[in-house]
Amino acid sequence: MAGLKELRARIASVRSTQKITSAMKLVAGAKLRRAQEQAQAARPYAERMENLLAELAASTPSQPPLMSGSGKHDRHLLVVGTADRGLCGGFNANIVREARRDANQLIEEGREVAFYCLGRKGRDQLRMQHGDRIIAVVENLTRPQPSFSRAREIAADITRRFEAGEFDVCTMYFSKFLSALSQEPQALRLIPAADGQSPNDGDNETTADGGRHRQSPSNANIAGDNNGATADGGRQSPGHGDSQNSEKIGQGQGVAGTKGASAVSRGAPEFEPGQDEILAELLPHNLAVQIWRGILENNASEQGARMTAMDNATRNAGEMITRLTLVYNRSRQAAVTTELIEIVSAKEAM
DSSP states (O other): OOOHHHHHHHHHHHHHHHHHHHHHHHHHHHHHHHHHHHHHHHHHHHHHHHHHHHHHHHHOSSOOHHHHOOSOOSEEEEEEEOOSSOOSTTHHHHHHHHHHHHHHHHHHTTOEEEEEEESHHHHHHHHHHHGGGEEEEEOOTTSSSOOHHHHHHHHHHHHHHHHTTSOSEEEEEEEEEEETTEEEEEEEEEESSOSSOOTTSOSEEEOTTSOEEEOOOOOTTOOSSSOEEOTTSOEEOTTOTTHHHHHHHOTTOOSSOSTTOOSSOOSOOOOSSOHHHHHHHHHHHHHHHHHHHHHHHHHHHHHHHHHHHHHHHHHHHHHHHHHHHHHHHHHHHHHHHHHHHHHHHHHHHO
């Protein structure tokens, strides 16, 4: 059994750790509210952008490469969004596990796989098994605050790589925020954007050539009313989600449509000034919006997971302090009893 000095040092160490975890819990809780509001506000805009593109894909005979893809599914780019720091439970591990599982299956099918890591932890966990497949790492996406300009830069880089023929299919992995206690890893197809399925239509889809397509399910707990949301998390009134694109597409074809609208085309849209000009601007913007949505969802999920993990750590530290204190008191009592016995025995011997 450890001595009294060692027990006192252990109790002091655990109590110091408890203070740190308690402070981290409070900080994560303070950040969670804003991150949650941003994530929930960005969902309607991103989902309606997907619905709009699905409608255009169903009624447009000729489609740009970003919408229709390269026609092949041989090379896959997996965009893995994680945090830059740990101490957030299984948040990072769950996302990486999902991406690693899909990557291993694609490799077994004879396809080429590359990773585009958004966050330091994703790179760290993938480096041992797939270090040679990591082509880019982007860090500090949420410090000091998430910025839509960073999402645009990432979207531009991915578009440039796609146009250069580096990959055929791009899928983004992130964690959808459900609550502080629950985060769900998601896989969202970014390129090709128009594949006949919106994020609200299902979980898994097997393509004709064996490729897999999995997107996030619908969210039944979206906060707020039927208003749209801007790319930076702010809310707008219907029809103003993307003023430039809505003006070009025409009256009644705005990004903000009826809540829960399906991807089924309601009629051939009329383009002004023309289809190519509109899609040339709309498709890159949609790519940036979907990446922005993933960043915001990840940010809220990270703070929720960290708050929960630090709450558990604080309670565990309290229980450990209680047990160590009990052991310390018993040891001290045993030492005092032993000394008394020695004194009595010495007196009787005299």
